Amino acid sequence: MRNSRSAGDPGSCNDVGMMTADDVRAELDALLARRTAETRLTTMGAGSDDLDDGRAYLAATVEGGWHVPHWPSVHGGRDADPNEAGEIATALRDYLVPDLYPFAIGLGMVGPALLAHGTDEQKSQWLRPIAAGSEIWCQMFSEPEAGSDLANVGLRAVRDGDEWVLTGQKTWTSRAMWADWGICLARTDPEQPKHKGLTMFCVLMDQPGVDVRPLGQMNGDTHFSEVFVSEARIGDAWRVGDVGEGWRVAMTVLAHERAGGGSRGGGDGGSKKARTPNWIADLRPTGALDRPVDRNAIVGVHVLDMIGRWTAQRAADAARGGTPSPAGSGAKLRTVASYKGRAFTTNRAVGADGMLSDGHGYIETITAPSMSIRGGTDEIQRNILGERVLGLPGEPRLDRDVAWNESRRGLV
Numbered sequence: 001m002r003n004s005r006s007a008g009d010p011g012s013c014n015d016v017g018m019m020t021a022d023d024v025r026a027e028l029d030a031l032l033a034r035r036t037a038e039t040r041l042t043t044m045g046a047g048s049d050d051l052d053d054g055r056a057y058l059a060a061t062v063e064g065g066w067h068v069p070h071w072p073s074v075h076g077g078r079d080a081d082p083n084e085a086g087e088i089a090t091a092l093r094d095y096l097v098p099d100l101y102p103f104a105i106g107l108g109m110v111g112p113a114l115l116a117h118g119t120d121e122q123k124s125q126w127l128r129p130i131a132a133g134s135e136i137w138c139q140m141f142s143e144p145e146a147g148s149d150l151a152n153v154g155l156r157a158v159r160d161g162d163e164w165v166l167t168g169q170k171t172w173t174s175r176a177m178w179a180d181w182g183i184c185l186a187r188t189d190p191e192q193p194k195h196k197g198l199t200m201f202c203v204l205m206d207q208p209g210v211d212v213r214p215l216g217q218m219n220g221d222t223h224f225s226e227v228f229v230s231e232a233r234i235g236d237a238w239r240v241g242d243v244g245e246g247w248r249v250a251m252t253v254l255a256h257e258r259a260g261g262g263s264r265g266g267g268d269g270g271s272k273k274a275r276t277p278n279w280i281a282d283l284r285p286t287g288a289l290d291r292p293v294d295r296n297a298i299v300g301v302h303v304l305d306m307i308g309r310w311t312a313q314r315a316a317d318a319a320r321g322g323t324p325s326p327a328g329s330g331a332k333l334r335t336v337a338s339y340k341g342r343a344f345t346t347n348r349a350v351g352a353d354g355m356l357s358d359g360h361g362y363i364e365t366i367t368a369p370s371m372s373i374r375g376g377t378d379e380i381q382r383n384i385l386g387e388r389v390l391g392l393p394g395e396p397r398l399d400r401d402v403a404w405n406e407s408r409r410g411l412v
């Protein structure tokens, strides 16, 4: 990491419109080191859970608004339009951007949801610490009885004057053990049908009544947790959106997650000017690029990868427009396919070394199956596309118009 710009630098905001791609790179050169052919990015969980690189990168880039250029400059962005933001994202792939996994929910999901649904006070309180990497967020949606059927969330929030009292259990809460804040979907009115009685809150993770218990994963990580919430009190100022509008806010969060907002964000793709994308260049020492069968498979995955990126970009632009659309489901299926393709192609290329826990591509290979589950399973994305894009008949949803507490009693 190089020197960071000062907070008062007048050139730090609103000027990318006049900047060429070379200007952008000149600015980034002052902040970040470039990738070289020898650079291999570290991956969280592969030997280290060190948060420092990510924090240092975000602290260095926040003054210029480089990492979230489309956010307002006052909140850690630089008011960039989609073209400018795309240009910057492309340029960043040439630099040593660390694995931002711990920060991804704040940067890619909570931040955009707050921009769409938060009050001015909430934006001022939370967005800049997210952009600066000083506060980490987690997503408290799933519960033992609410995964694919997310609207079945049962964690209760009961109003008590200006406060809410939260009680219940979340599970699979990624990054919870690092998180300062959680965005938490809770049931405020059990008498309403399941989608209607939900409200979104922000929860301080180290407050009394919030107990985070990490779970082991098959890739060796302990990156997600069960979170037990027992009469945790939060002020009404930490409610996002209106009471009963939690599903709408949740859909915004999920639209951004499916468009890639929850992904790791490292500079691993290679710029469009680079002749060989970085992940393929990393395979050169294995000899795979000279073996016709491997080479064919690699190019196939590269094509999938590029289509996945463009689809995700299109879905992210649509989600930024404020109306969650099924585009996120198509994007998620494609990015899962390209992630798996890259992982499995890399694994095949490196051979037996890929079975070693510190082997090239090991962590990606053993993480790959989870990509089809997190953020909504492949089956659920296909259901959404079938119903909302192809117009196929919907699934029977017998409990849609029934009070949530009645449906829990087994009436449907």
Ligand SMILES: Cc1cc2nc3c(=O)[nH]c(=O)nc-3n(C[C@H](O)[C@H](O)[C@H](O)COP(=O)(O)OP(=O)(O)OC[C@H]3O[C@@H](n4cnc5c(N)ncnc54)[C@H](O)[C@@H]3O)c2cc1C
Residues within 6 Å of the ligand: 138, 139, 140, 141, 142, 143, 144, 146, 147, 148, 149, 171, 172, 173, 174, 175, 224, 370, 373, 374, 375, 376, 377, 378, 379, 380, 383, 395
């Ligand atoms: C690595 C990882 C990280 C995660 N991080 C988070 C997080 O940070 N925050 C959070 O809130 N959640 C998180 N999750 C949870 C994730 O969103 C859920 O696991 C997912 O939505 C599936 O829910 P479930 O596990 O309850 O499975 P279930 O909903 O019980 O599904 C089981 C199986 O049934 C299938 N199925 C269910 N319903 C249907 C249907 N209607 N049609 C067709 N098939 C169906 C599913 O596709 C799946 O194969 C994470 C999960 C993983 C694996």
